[in-house]
Amino acid sequence: MTVDGDSAGEVLTALADPTRRAILEALAARGEATATTVAAGLPVSRQAVVKHLAVLDAAGLVEARRRGREVRYAVRPERLTAMARWMATVAADWDARLAAIKRIAESG
Template sequence: MFAALADPTRRRLLDLVAEAEADVSAGAATATSLAERLPVSRQAIVKHLAVLDAAGLVTAARVGREVRYTVRPDTIDATARRLSALASQWDRRLAAIKRAAEDA
């Protein structure tokens, strides 16, 4: 999951998929519609979406000839909780280092 989110293009794709879901007039996010909004080929978009799908961050559903992508909010929420926990751990570690440096 973290490897999938490490790439800036995939993070942007995740944002665009979420925007497409929120905008009813835009319709569902497809590789073609996403490629129109990024300076990346459609084939590259498909590969990035496959990584996001494998990480559980988006879901792909075939509708006729199209594959439509939606965000999986449950996985996004779990990821946010994990990142928050990691941030708290690092804050505690850095505070301990600071205290040790100031006491020296």
């Protein structure tokens, strides 16, 4: 899985919200859970959790699976892994640029 500018923006926007990060952490700790279960551990309503899960789903960070009447959510680790790789590449590029600037500054 690769990360392009649009998908990186979606993921970063989704992760910018502290409630969504808390939801991801709760799902990661449980493996999978319903919106009701996740909401029980947060200071927001079930309806708010459902809306946050929709944003996370649209960003590709969670997946929903219907089991009977329940919808269970789980983290999509491959999306997070792709973002981590992308961010590491960006960081390495910046490190290389800063090292080049340092070499130029020290040689002059």
